[in-house]
Amino acid sequence: MKYLQAQRTVASLADDAPASTVLLATSFQSENLDLYLQARHALAGHRLTVQHLPFNTLAQQSYTAASLDEVWLMLPWDWLPETDWRTGLPAQPLDLADLEARLAAQEQRLQQRGMPILYLDAPMPPVMANQALQAQLAHRLREAAYRAGARLLDGEAFELPSYLNTGVAIAGRSADAVAEALYELRYPSPKVPRKVLVTDLDQVMWRGIIGEDGLEGIQYRPEGAGYPHFLYQQALQRLKHGGTLIAAVSRNDADLARAPFEAGNMTLNDADLVAILGSYQPKSAQIRHLLEQLDLGLDAVVFVDDNPVELSEVSTALPEVQCLQFPESVAAFPDFLARLLAHFEQDTTSQEDRQRTELYRTRLKGMAPVNAEGADLTAFLSSLEMQLTWHDRSETQRDRALQLINKTNQFNLNGKRWTDDELDLVLGQGGRLYSASLADAHGAHGEIMACLIDVEGCIRAWVMSCRVLQRQVEAAFLHVLTEQPIASETLVFDRVNTERNRPLQDFLDTLALDHNRIKRDRLAQQTQAARALFTLRNATETSPT
Amino acid sequence: MEASLRDDIDAILSSIIKLETAEGVHRSQCATWDSMAQVALVSALEGEFDLALSLDDAMQLNTLDDCVELVNRYL
Numbered sequence: 001m002k003y004l005q006a007q008r009t010v011a012s013l014a015d016d017a018p019a020s021t022v023l024l025a026t027s028f029q030s031e032n033l034d035l036y037l038q039a040r041h042a043l044a045g046h047r048l049t050v051q052h053l054p055f056n057t058l059a060q061q062s063y064t065a066a067s068l069d070e071v072w073l074m075l076p077w078d079w080l081p082e083t084d085w086r087t088g089l090p091a092q093p094l095d096l097a098d099l100e101a102r103l104a105a106q107e108q109r110l111q112q113r114g115m116p117i118l119y120l121d122a123p124m125p126p127v128m129a130n131q132a133l134q135a136q137l138a139h140r141l142r143e144a145a146y147r148a149g150a151r152l153l154d155g156e157a158f159e160l161p162s163y164l165n166t167g168v169a170i171a172g173r174s175a176d177a178v179a180e181a182l183y184e185l186r187y188p189s190p191k192v193p194r195k196v197l198v199t200d201l202d203q204v205m206w207r208g209i210i211g212e213d214g215l216e217g218i219q220y221r222p223e224g225a226g227y228p229h230f231l232y233q234q235a236l237q238r239l240k241h242g243g244t245l246i247a248a249v250s251r252n253d254a255d256l257a258r259a260p261f262e263a264g265n266m267t268l269n270d271a272d273l274v275a276i277l278g279s280y281q282p283k284s285a286q287i288r289h290l291l292e293q294l295d296l297g298l299d300a301v302v303f304v305d306d307n308p309v310e311l312s313e314v315s316t317a318l319p320e321v322q323c324l325q326f327p328e329s330v331a332a333f334p335d336f337l338a339r340l341l342a343h344f345e346q347d348t349t350s351q352e353d354r355q356r357t358e359l360y361r362t363r364l365k366g367m368a369p370v371n372a373e374g375a376d377l378t379a380f381l382s383s384l385e386m387q388l389t390w391h392d393r394s395e396t397q398r399d400r401a402l403q404l405i406n407k408t409n410q411f412n413l414n415g416k417r418w419t420d421d422e423l424d425l426v427l428g429q430g431g432r433l434y435s436a437s438l439a440d441a442h443g444a445h446g447e448i449m450a451c452l453i454d455v456e457g458c459i460r461a462w463v464m465s466c467r468v469l470q471r472q473v474e475a476a477f478l479h480v481l482t483e484q485p486i487a488s489e490t491l492v493f494d495r496v497n498t499e500r501n502r503p504l505q506d507f508l509d510t511l512a513l514d515h516n517r518i519k520r521d522r523l524a525q526q527t528q529a530a531r532a533l534f535t536l537r538n539a540t541e542t543s544p545t
Numbered sequence: 546m547e548a549s550l551r552d553d554i555d556a557i558l559s560s561i562i563k564l565e566t567a568e569g570v571h572r573s574q575c576a577t578w579d580s581m582a583q584v585a586l587v588s589a590l591e592g593e594f595d596l597a598l599s600l601d602d603a604m605q606l607n608t609l610d611d612c613v614e615l616v617n618r619y620l
Contacts (some may be wrong), residue, residue, distance in 0.1 A: 003593040004553060007560065031581075032588035161600050166584045172591025 001176045005443050006039035012383055012441035019047040022186065023070035025115075027058035027078050028169040036179030043312065044187070045319060055167060062106070066113040071182055073118045074150065075158070075169060076141050079106060083124040083137075085164060093129035096137055103144050110148035116185035118178070119145035122158035122169070153181055184339075194322065194343045195296060196274075197239060198287050200305040201250040201257055204326045205229060206266070211252055211410045211466055211500065215259055220266050228333045232326070233267035235337055243356045244344050245274040245294070249286040251469050252410075253502055254278035274360045280469055280503050282380075283310055284317035294360055302343045309440065313380055381471055381533050388473065388534040389437040390480055391447070394427055401435040401450035408463035411474065411503045414496035418461060423452065430455035432484065436477055437539075438468055449477050457488025466503070474507055475530030482524040492517050554612045557589045572607040590616060 001009070024030055024037070034050040041048040053061055058078055077084035080102070082094055110117065121142060128134040145152060157174035170178050202209045207225045208218035219226030220233065236246050246268075250257040257278030261270040270276070274294070277286045283305070291298055298320040305311050306326040315323045322343060327336045393401045406417045427433060431454040438445040448468045452461040464474055482491070493516040497505050511518060511526055558567040562577040572578045587603040590596060590612065596619045606612055 002595075003589045004556060006592075007556075029584070032585060032592075036592070159597075162587075165600050168584055168588065171597065172588035173595045173597065175588060175592050 001036065001039055002443075003035065003172075006035050006176070008385070008441040008443070009039040009042045010035065012385060013042045013045070013047055014383070017042075017045055017047045019049065021049040021051060021069060023051045023053070024182070025053055025058055025061055025070050025072045026169070027053075027056050027075065028163065029055065029167040030073065030170065032168060032172060033073075033170060033175050033179050033182070036176045037182055039176075040179055040183035043308075043323075044315060062109050062113065066115050071116045071118070071185055072110075072150075073120060073178070073182065074145065075120055075122050076124050076138070079103060079141050079144055083127050085125050085160060086167075089125055090127055093133075094127045094137070096128070096133065096140060103140065107144050107147045114149070117145065117148055117150035118153055118181055118185055119150040120153050120155060120158060120169075120178070122155040123160075151181065151185060153178065193345055194244075194302045195300040196245045196247060196291070196294070196302070197236065197340075197344070198247045198249055198290070198301055198303045198321075199236070200283075200307070200310065200326070201248050201252070201260075203306045204304060205233065205248065205268075206260060209466065210256055210260060212407055215263060218260060220260070228327075228330055230267060231333070231337065235341060237267055237272060239341070239344050240272050240357055242344065245357060245360055246272060247275045247277065247290055248273055249277045249279075249283050249290070251280055251283075251466060252278040253500075256500075272357065274357050280506065282313055282317070282470060284314045287314065287318060287321065302340070304340065308443075309384070316380060316383070378533075384440040384471070386438060386440045386471065386473070386534045387537060388476055388480070389439070389537045389539055391435045391437065391539045393433040393435050393450075394431075398423070398433055400447045401433055404435070404447065404450045404465065405452070405461045405463050408465065409498075409500040410466045411464040411469065411507075412498070412501045413459065413462040413504060414494055415498040415501060416461060416496070418452070426452060426454050426460060430487075431460070432486070434481065434484070436473070436480075438471075438473055449473065451477070451481065453481070453486060453491075455487065456492075457486050457490060458492040458494055460494050462493070462504075469503055472530035472533055475527040476534045476536075479524055479527035479531035480536060482520045482527075486520070489520055490517050491520055491523060550616065551609070551613050553593065554590070554616060555609055557593060558586060558609055558612060561585050561589065567609040567612075570608065586612070594620060596620075 020041075022037075024033065030052060037050055038048045058072075058074075059081070080099060081087065082090050119142070121138070124134070124138065126134055128137050142152060157170050157178050159169065159171035159174075162171065163169045199205060202211075206218040206220040206229050210218055220229045222230045240246050248257065254277070258270065258276045260266055261268060261273065261276060275290055277290060279286055283303075287301060287303065288298070291301065298318050301321045302324060303311070303314050303321050304324050304326055305314070306328070308325065311323045311325055314321055324336065324340055327333050391397070402418060402420070402423060409415070423433065431452065433450070433452050435447050435450040437447045445465075445468055448465040450461070450463055451459060453459050464477075493508060493513065495508060495516050511523070555567050559565060561582050562570065562575055564570060564575075564577070570578070572583075583603070583606065586606065587598055591598060594616055596616070598615070598619065602615055606615060
């Protein structure tokens with residue numbers, strides 16, 4: 001999570017969110033972790049106040065009575081002050097045997113206090129007589145940390161120049177990773193294993209978007225960009241053999257979501273999943289419905305998605321569900337996999353465990369479609385603080401809009417692909433090409449919608465990226481469209497129902513169209529409520545309205 | 546792109562020095578832009594843009610223009 005995203009996440013908390021205070025106990029300046037730590041708590045719906053110790057007083061703190069809400073972030077010199085870069089090198093090399101009694105006493109003291117500790121294995125100055133002894137000391141300190149119950153973090157987050165000059169030990173670019181580790185120390189994975197893993201499909205089960213890239217375009221094999229997804233499927237297969245139920249939820253048509261499993265080329269196949277749900281309803285509604293059918297509690301579920309908005313929607317509507325973000329970078333994948341598997345750890349596997357998926361699949365036969373009223377979507381959308389930026393691309397910068405029109409399948413007015421020449425013709429006759437970008441409390445989504453309207457008010461092309469379905473952005477866009485300088489008082493949708501554009505069809509069916517025509521003022525009236533969910537910014541203006 | 550970067554940096558700096566905007570503000574004339582704010586600013590820029598700023602560069606940040614120029618140089 002980046003700095004501004006963390007700020008927006010904290011700002012989006014409801015006023016009545018439950019609040020707590022934690023003492024972040026460090027011997028260095030650690031205020032730069034506060035925002036990220038608060039954002040991690042905000043993602044779980046909690047407001048956090050962070051307190052700090054006066055600089056360099058951690059050692060004294062270890063002699064006081066433990067507070068219930070404190071978390072320690074320790075460096076090597078919090079065990080042995082002689083190893084602190086800021087105090088300089090000792091006149092004589094240290095002797096580990098001389099230090100042993102002090103280390104053992106501190107281990108015992110910290111064990112008795114029992115607070116969560118994160119130990120940052122930062123590099124130490126050369127305090128021992130040679131490199132072998134120096135390595136032995138580092139090893140001994142890690143051992144001490146483990147004995148005190150600490151979780152270890154590698155030393156990359158430590159920033160020596162900053163520490164020497166300002167006392168800030170954690171680099172800004174590592175602050176979020178450290179905050180995440182601290183959050184997990186406060187809220188460790190429960191000991192009772194979860195029973196159901198609900199997973200997103202696009203960009204998680206495979207690389208790519210099945211609705212746009214097709215069966216041939218998605219990647220899930222052990223090569224290139226497909227590797228993390230191949231490993232993820234292997235992990236899920238292992239969980240399934242251990243008795244975990246695997247289910248998929250996706251904002252796709254059900255048959256499209258199911259197709260890669262039925263094709264039989266992936267590690268996981270149709271029979272490995274207890275259910276594959278494809279629907280355009282909120283994922284929280286899909287998960288709730290699934291769990292009702294399985295007759296299991298929501299606290300049995302781990303939900304994995306790559307999209308922070310989806311994760312936020314589910315964690316807001318279903319706080320019992322443990323949400324995990326599928327990482328954007330491969331570097332973060334090992335840690336993600338370890339945390340995922342930790343939620344399902346169990347000592348033994350029975351024959352019934354191995355057959356559990358089959359048993360539940362039988363139970364789910366005849367499962368009803370997901371109820372559209374599963375979550376309070378409007379309240380959730382309001383909390384996203386969505387900002388729509390309107391672009392007139394008729395004259396310049398039309399590449400992204402044209403690309404969107406020619407790539408999008410699901411929310412596409414008619415499926416027609418356009419060439420530059422065809423576009424020139426419509427625009428040359430007085431038509432307009434509009435697009436819109438979306439941003440929200442979680443960050444920017446880029447240019448996600450494009451619309452070509454000809455001089456007679458006929459909407460010839462209209463598409464929206466499936467990444468932003470279920471936000472009412474399409475209705476808000478139409479509202480803004482009615483305010484544009486278009487000669488015709490009636491708008492006509494050049495609609496063609498295709499095999500793929502069910503989301504578009506569903507939306508147009510909610511408008512009172514008369515043979516795909518509607519008066520502009522009537523359309524404005526019907527889309528007014530959606531428009532109110534957005535702050536509008538015209539790309540040529542500076543202040544939002 | 547450039548305008549967006551400047552907006553982002555303005556959002557970061559103005560939140561740290563607790564002003565509506567950092568446009569036209571100079572560190573030497575801003576009471577809330579103290580040494581602690583400078584440390585917070587450097588950490589925030591590093592966190593937002595995944596940078597490792599050198600101390601010499603970080604200490605030369607006196608205006609929003611300085612911040613934009615420095616981030617552009619590192620990106």
